[in-house]
Amino acid sequence: MNFKESCDKIYGRREYPFRLYFMQEKRKGDTGMRLRNIPRAEGVLEAHDKVIKNEKEYKGQWKAVFGNEHPVYIEIGMGKGQFLIEMAARHPERNYIGIERYSSVLLRAVERLDKLEEEKKSEQEGGARLLENIRFICMDAAEIGEVFEKGEVKGIYLNFSDPWPKKRHARRRLTSKEFFARYDQVLAPEGQVEFKTDNQDLFQFSLEQADEAGWRVLMSTWDLHADPAMNQGNVMTEYEKKFSAKGNPICKMIAGR
Numbered sequence: 001m002n003f004k005e006s007c008d009k010i011y012g013r014r015e016y017p018f019r020l021y022f023m024q025e026k027r028k029g030d031t032g033m034r035l036r037n038i039p040r041a042e043g044v045l046e047a048h049d050k051v052i053k054n055e056k057e058y059k060g061q062w063k064a065v066f067g068n069e070h071p072v073y074i075e076i077g078m079g080k081g082q083f084l085i086e087m088a089a090r091h092p093e094r095n096y097i098g099i100e101r102y103s104s105v106l107l108r109a110v111e112r113l114d115k116l117e118e119e120k121k122s123e124q125e126g127g128a129r130l131l132e133n134i135r136f137i138c139m140d141a142a143e144i145g146e147v148f149e150k151g152e153v154k155g156i157y158l159n160f161s162d163p164w165p166k167k168r169h170a171r172r173r174l175t176s177k178e179f180f181a182r183y184d185q186v187l188a189p190e191g192q193v194e195f196k197t198d199n200q201d202l203f204q205f206s207l208e209q210a211d212e213a214g215w216r217v218l219m220s221t222w223d224l225h226a227d228p229a230m231n232q233g234n235v236m237t238e239y240e241k242k243f244s245a246k247g248n249p250i251c252k253m254i255a256g257r
């Protein structure tokens with residue numbers, strides 16, 4: 001009996017506790033498979049007009065997807081979408097794509113967007129979507145070179161990326177030199193990678209990896225919220241709110257080449 005079958009037997013098909021959904025997805029994620037195995041998440045994401053299916057087909061065509069010439073920004077490891085949705089609301093002159101590996105997590109972002117739009121719509125006349133400049137993709141960021149053309153992305157946001165604390169997993173960190181090489185493939189020449197974390201070891205690692213990968217750290221701080229210049233216009237992520245409320249300083253770097 002496999003993992004899914006044993007969960008089905010114990011909990012019933014649609015009633016696993018969230019942690020078990022996540023474990024089930026994580027197992028599949030570790031094999032690099034697409035993560036669309038939760039019945040409710042699968043259905044909602046497939047049907048949702050803001051979730052891009054077959055994303056590799058749009059390589060080089062992202063401006064056509066949005067129907068305008070605005071620059072495209074991506075957030076990798078978007079989580080439940082708080083940061084991305086706020087950025088899209090603040091910057092209608094930009095397009096935003098959120099990338100998240102787990103469908104169960106992406107589902108939360110999609111539901112957040114729908115709820116926000118429902119609330120806003122009930123305040124005003126008409127049925128038009130309020131955020132036309134946002135899309136989501138369920139994928140492993142290791143594949144971004146197959147999804148975006150060279151120079152197609154204007155900016156990359158990495159917020160509170162998983163630390164992968166074991167040394168043998170360092171290549172999986174989204175700020176490893178292997179990932180910087182992937183960003184190099186898709187980012188516009190003047191484009192920047194912006195990274196925030198409260199994990200100081202990961203931050204130190206990231207500064208070193210950017211340098212090793214031949215990038216320049218243009219700005220950095222070990223205490224973002226106490227740095228008026230870097231904190232100006234800062235949009236807090238879900239993890240940022242949680243960890244700064246605990247008193248952890250937030251680190252941020254901006255890198256370019």
Ligand code: SAM
Nearest residue numbers: 077078079100101140141159160162237238239
């Ligand atoms: N950015 C959000 C925030 O700051 O609140 C969520 C942070 S959470 C710790 C990291 C997220 O990155 C998780 O939702 C995880 O699934 C996602 N993630 C990690 N590695 C990824 C990868 N290779 N591709 C896409 N998403 C990834």
